[in-house]
Amino acid sequence: MLPAMLPRQSNLDPAAAYPKITALRAALDAGDWPACRELLDAAEQAERSYLTAAVADVDGLEDFLRGVLRGDPGDGTAGALLGQYLVEAAWRIRTRARAEHVSREQFVAFRAGLVEAERVLVDAAARSPRDSAIWTARLVTARGLQLGLPEIRRRYGRLAEIDPHHLPGQQQMLQSLCTKWYGDAALTYEFAKEAAAAAPAGAPNPVLLAEAYIEHSEVVTDVDRVRAELREAAMRSVWHPDFRRTHGWVRTMSTFAMAFVLLDDQPAAASLFDALGGLGSRWPWEYLGDPAATIEKFRARAGGNT
Amino acid sequence: MNDPFEVDGIPALLAPTTGPMHAGLVFRVGHADEPLARRGITHLIEHLALFSFGVADYHYNGTTGVEHTFFHMQGAEDDIVAFLHGVCAGLHDLPMHRLATEKEILRTEENGRGEGAADALALWRHGARDYGMPGYPEWGLTGLTPDDLRAWTARYFNRQNAALWIAGSGVPAGLELKLPEGTRRPAPTPSSTLPVRPAYFAGGSDVVAWDAVVERGQSTAVFADLLKRSLFRSLRQESGLSYNVHTEYTPRAGGRALLTAVADSLPEKQEAVLGGFVDVLAAARLGRFDPAEVAVVAGRRREELGRAEEAGARLPGQVFNLLDGRPVQSLDEVLAELDTVTRDSVAAVAAAACADGLLMTPGRSEADRAGYTAAPTGSERTVEGATYPALGAPEIRLTVGETGLTLAREDSAVTVLFAECSAVLQWPDGARRFVGHDAIHVQVEPALFPNGPEVIAALDARTLPELRVPMPARGPDRIPRPPAPTPAQRPPNAVERMVIRAIRRVRGR
Numbered sequence: 181m182l183p184a185m186l187p188r189q190s191n192l193d194p195a196a197a198y199p200k201i202t203a204l205r206a207a208l209d210a211g212d213w214p215a216c217r218e219l220l221d222a223a224e225q226a227e228r229s230y231l232t233a234a235v236a237d238v239d240g241l242e243d244f245l246r247g248v249l250r251g252d253p254g255d256g257t258a259g260a261l262l263g264q265y266l267v268e269a270a271w272r273i274r275t276r277a278r279a280e281h282v283s284r285e286q287f288v289a290f291r292a293g294l295v296e297a298e299r300v301l302v303d304a305a306a307r308s309p310r311d312s313a314i315w316t317a318r319l320v321t322a323r324g325l326q327l328g329l330p331e332i333r334r335r336y337g338r339l340a341e342i343d344p345h346h347l348p349g350q351q352q353m354l355q356s357l358c359t360k361w362y363g364d365a366a367l368t369y370e371f372a373k374e375a376a377a378a379a380p381a382g383a384p385n386p387v388l389l390a391e392a393y394i395e396h397s398e399v400v401t402d403v404d405r406v407r408a409e410l411r412e413a414a415m416r417s418v419w420h421p422d423f424r425r426t427h428g429w430v431r432t433m434s435t436f437a438m439a440f441v442l443l444d445d446q447p448a449a450a451s452l453f454d455a456l457g458g459l460g461s462r463w464p465w466e467y468l469g470d471p472a473a474t475i476e477k478f479r480a481r482a483g484g485n486t
Numbered sequence: 487m488n489d490p491f492e493v494d495g496i497p498a499l500l501a502p503t504t505g506p507m508h509a510g511l512v513f514r515v516g517h518a519d520e521p522l523a524r525r526g527i528t529h530l531i532e533h534l535a536l537f538s539f540g541v542a543d544y545h546y547n548g549t550t551g552v553e554h555t556f557f558h559m560q561g562a563e564d565d566i567v568a569f570l571h572g573v574c575a576g577l578h579d580l581p582m583h584r585l586a587t588e589k590e591i592l593r594t595e596e597n598g599r600g601e602g603a604a605d606a607l608a609l610w611r612h613g614a615r616d617y618g619m620p621g622y623p624e625w626g627l628t629g630l631t632p633d634d635l636r637a638w639t640a641r642y643f644n645r646q647n648a649a650l651w652i653a654g655s656g657v658p659a660g661l662e663l664k665l666p667e668g669t670r671r672p673a674p675t676p677s678s679t680l681p682v683r684p685a686y687f688a689g690g691s692d693v694v695a696w697d698a699v700v701e702r703g704q705s706t707a708v709f710a711d712l713l714k715r716s717l718f719r720s721l722r723q724e725s726g727l728s729y730n731v732h733t734e735y736t737p738r739a740g741g742r743a744l745l746t747a748v749a750d751s752l753p754e755k756q757e758a759v760l761g762g763f764v765d766v767l768a769a770a771r772l773g774r775f776d777p778a779e780v781a782v783v784a785g786r787r788r789e790e791l792g793r794a795e796e797a798g799a800r801l802p803g804q805v806f807n808l809l810d811g812r813p814v815q816s817l818d819e820v821l822a823e824l825d826t827v828t829r830d831s832v833a834a835v836a837a838a839a840c841a842d843g844l845l846m847t848p849g850r851s852e853a854d855r856a857g858y859t860a861a862p863t864g865s866e867r868t869v870e871g872a873t874y875p876a877l878g879a880p881e882i883r884l885t886v887g888e889t890g891l892t893l894a895r896e897d898s899a900v901t902v903l904f905a906e907c908s909a910v911l912q913w914p915d916g917a918r919r920f921v922g923h924d925a926i927h928v929q930v931e932p933a934l935f936p937n938g939p940e941v942i943a944a945l946d947a948r949t950l951p952e953l954r955v956p957m958p959a960r961g962p963d964r965i966p967r968p969p970a971p972t973p974a975q976r977p978p979n980a981v982e983r984m985v986i987r988a989i990r991r992v993r994g995r
Contacts, residue, residue: 253772298855306768322761325855330758334725 189472190460190479194234197430197459201234208238213248213258220257227427229313229348232257236264259304260313266297267320294324305338312346315339319352329362345379347387347428354388358395365396376413382422384432386413390439394464397442407443410436418452434461434475438468441478450482487795487804490814494663497808498650501798507654508798509566510558511573511663514649514809515642516551517619518674522909522921523955526592526624527638528555533588534635535576535643539569552608552620553673553739554806555642563658570650574664577643582632589627596624603695603748603846604734610687610861611697611844613679613925614908621925625909629956644668649805653798673739673810679862679924680844686858689846692756694763695748696846698839702743704787704824705831709839710735710745711783712832713770720762721749727759737803739810745839756848764845764856771840773833780829788824791817865901865926868892874935877968884935886944891920893928902928910949914959916942918949931966 195201200219207215220228245262248255270293274286282290298321304314315338322332332353339349350371357363357371372388379385390413393406400406417423418433437452465471487501515528532548532555539546546559546569559569609621645665652658676699689695700706714733721728728749736744751759794800795817804814815823844861847853854860871887885892890903902922911919916932916939930945932938 295855299857302765302768302856303772305765306772306774309769309774321855327761328757330727330755331761334727334758334761337725 190456190475191458192460192462192471194430194461197425198427200231200427204231204235205238208235208241208244211244213244217255217257223427225312225343226345226347228257229260229316229346230427232261232264232313232317233348236261236268238265241265242269253303254307256304256308256311256314259300259308260311260317263297263301263304263314263317263321266293266300267317267324270294270297270324291325294321297321298325309338310342312339312343312349315342316346316349316352319349319356323352323356323361329356332356332362345375345383345385347383347385350375350385350388351391354391354395359399360395365392365399368392368395376416379416380422381416382420382424384417384423384428386417387432387435389413390435391464393439394435394442394467403443407440407445410439410443411445411448414448414452418455430456430459431461431463434459435464438464438478441482446482449478453479453482487800487814487816490808493650493657493661494665495645496648496650496663496665497805498652498657499801499804499808499814500652500654500656501795501801502655503653503796503798506560507563507566507652507658508558508560509570509650509652509654509658510556510802510805511570512554512556512649512651512802512805512809513643514553514647514671514673515555516553518552518616518676519642519671520619520626521952522614522619522622522625523953524626524630524634524638525619525622525909526627527630527634528642529592529624530585530588530627530630531555531577531580531635531639531643532557533592534580534582534584535573537581537584537588538572538576552617554809556802558802563654567658567661570661570663577639578664578666580632580635580639582635585630585632585635589630592624592627603689603691603693604697604746606689607695607697607746607844607846609925610685610846611680611699612677613923614921615677615923616674617676618679618925625911625955625957628958629954640666640668642668642671646670647809649808651798651801651805653801670809670811675740676742677923681862682859684840684843684845684858685861686845686847686853687861687863688850688852689848690850692751692753692848693748694751694756694759694846694848695746696763696767697744697746697844698842699738699742699744700835700839700842702737702741703835704784704820705827705835706743706745706839707735708780708783708787708824708827709770709832709835710747711787712775712779713745713747713766713836715779715783716766716769717747717749717763720766721759725758725762727751727755727762737806741812751848753849757851760847760851760853764853764858767840767843767845768856770836773829773836775829775832775836777829780827780832784824784827788821791820791824862924862926864898865892865922865924868894868899868901869903874937874941876934877936879969884930884941886941891928891930891945893930900926900928902926904948904950907950907953909955910945910953911955911957912946913957915965917960917965918942918945920945933965933967 204216204219220231223231242265245258248258270290273293274282274290301314301318301321305318308314315335318335319332322335336353339346354368354371355361357368359365369392372392375388376386389410393410414436418436433452433456437449440449460475462471465474468474487499490497490499492498520527529550532550536548545561548557557573559566605621609618612618644667646668647670648665710733717731721731728751730750733747738744749759749763807814845853845858869885869887869890869892871885873883873885876882882895890901892899892901902920906923907920908923909921919927919929921927932942935941
């Protein structure tokens with residue numbers, strides 16, 4: 181059998197493209213907080229938030245981080261990570277199933293977990309009011325606790341003061357603006373457009389337009405206009421010479437690819453699949469089913485060189 | 487300000503000021519002294535004592551506060567002498583022929599006042615006793631008799647329970663304060679209904695409010711100002727969520743002080759105002775103060791105290807100290823204390839205040855996510871006794887026992903024990919409301935229970951006379967009726983509404 185005939189699956193592990201995650205996980209597993217801090221403190225702001233969210237599923241983090249915070253209650257990094265961990269743990273209890281498939285007990289435990297996360301983050305934000313990772317995590321708790329759009333906007337406002345182009349926080353804000361939460365397609369697009377336009381050339385932020393489209397593709401009628409808009413967004417982002425293959429780049433490209441797939445723009449999708457090589461991201465492909473299989477299906481349909 | 491001296495055996499303070507003389511006669515009595523069934527008696531006496539002045543062209547007034555009641559006037563010496571003589575004479579011989587009219591005036595005044603956040607906080611913190619009284623209407627008015635008023639004035643409006651302040655050149659010639667002999671009445675010990683603090687309750691309005699009781703002092707006063715600045719920055723300047731933001735520092739008896747903070751909100755922005763508010767309090771709790779700002783605020787307070795001294799505005803507070811048995815503080819002493827205020831001393835006060843805090847959330851918002859425990863809205867215990875299912879809603883049960891009464895449904899109950907009852911409101915149609923010391927109340931509507939009139943008669947037999955509060959008749963449309971049989975899908979009937987109200991808004995008016 182020829183190797184080319186083997187079903188080839190993309191590597192969906194974020195650490196595959198970004199070894200800092202592996203290093204951070206190893207430091208956490210070893211209980212080496214100074215090493216974790218060294219890694220995280222050296223990262224730029226959005227990267228730090230990205231890393232914090234990426235390792236929030238490491239087992240046994242809670243006891244470890246509470247220990248760190250007992251030693252230094254002012255450690256905002258530990259606060260942000262513990263908050264993210266507790267959010268992640270709460271979602272594991274709830275599961276991502278639709279609300280009608282979640283039991284009352286699961287909801288009670290979910291809410292209790294988010295309350296605990298928020299309490300940690302209230303203190304962390306009070307001690308480190310200019311820590312963008314903490315405000316990013318608080319955008320997640322605000323949504324889960326159903327505090328509503330005004331409070332979410334207040335929190336985003338605090339984040340934007342610190343870092344106006346903080347993509348991990350913008351992605352959380354965008355989720356809250358979706359029809360499925362507190363907003364609608366128009367609000368989501370408006371936010372995505374503004375954030376994309378404000379970001380410097382080559383930045384990943386225009387991916388917000390792809391996300392806005394993916395979240396509301398069923399209500400989009402003017403497909404040609406959206407396709408043109410998205411191509412323009414890609415020109416200022418993933419197709420821009422200054423686009424950097426740094427933290428989150430795989431998810432950014434992968435998200436653009438899925439948006440182009442949904443828009444039936446095969447050449448655009450193919451160029452991104454090519455650029456991704458064997459790498460991919462679970463989100464947003466998991467919306468369409470098993471992400472690895474779905475990516476392969478659409479990669480094949482788009483054609484391209486790989 | 488001079489050292490304390492006496493006028494007719496009444497302790498007095500004098501501050502030399504220029505301009506028209508200003509004087510006040512203060513008594514150590516206020517809302518906190520009133521039993522709920524006599525709520526309003528001090529205010530009524532204050533009004534009656536001032537009646538003789540009518541519409542005289544004087545700058546005079548009377549104020550009934552939580553711990554003190556005072557009569558004050560600004561004007562020429564002769565007028566002040568006449569005013570204070572008139573107040574003493576009025577207290578000695580209250581114009582009882584005015585009783586019905588003054589009660590009516592007070593009811594009108596109350597209707598126009600509305601329920602303030604500070605009053606709601608007082609009720610939830612202290613219950614239906616002493617310092618919780620500002621949260622209640624003047625329910626005692628209807629039943630108050632001339633004898634009740636005379637007994638109250640004898641107890642509280644006497645020479646030993648009074649103090650005088652004068653801002654002006656000296657004691658006005660010819661001043662005589664003729665008051666009966668009596669006893670100094672210390673302020674009551676505050677009750678608490680909060681098993682856990684910090685606590686919260688849903689206030690149901692477009693306001694976020696918070697209070698705490700801490701040690702009084704200049705660090706506490708400075709903290710109140712710093713808190714206002716933080717709230718203003720966060721809620722108004724940064725996010726435009728609130729328009730009115732204020733804090734207050736109110737010295738209390740026993741060396742304590744009440745701190746209050748209030749921020750308003752647009753109805754649709756409630757959760758965001760609450761979010762900003764609890765974040766500001768969290769920063770305060772963790773001592774996040776800028777030493778430079780502490781110094782600025784302390785400096786402003788220094789200037790304000792200097793101006794207050796010149797205007798004699800420190801006198802009332804110092805006279806309250808005299809009545810509470812505390813030393814009078816000269817301006818120099820206060821300023822020396824202010825000099826000791828540091829970031830750390832403010833942080834210590836803030837930590838204590840936040841640990842004691844009671845938060846009133848807007849609408850029905852919860853605050854457990856910010857570390858506040860829900861204040862009790864029902865009763866832990868229930869009584870044993872004869873049980874009556876409500877007409878048309880058998881899951882709702884009234885139990886009347888030897889020790890008290892319980893209104894229960896499947897998952898919640900409210901209980902008032904006869905031995906811990908503050909008042910029993912009695913309507914002519916037979917309805918009764920038992921208000922417990924903890925401010926939880928049980929309302930019994932005779933029309934909603936099978937043998938309602940007998941139940942009411944049995945309850946009345948157990949009601950101490952001094953707890954009875956006669957209420958004005960209710961219109962027929964305000965008297966709940968048992969529900970007619972209805973199909974399955976229907977809105978809550980009168981019985982269910984009653985219980986829902988009883989359990990959710992147990993402490994409301």
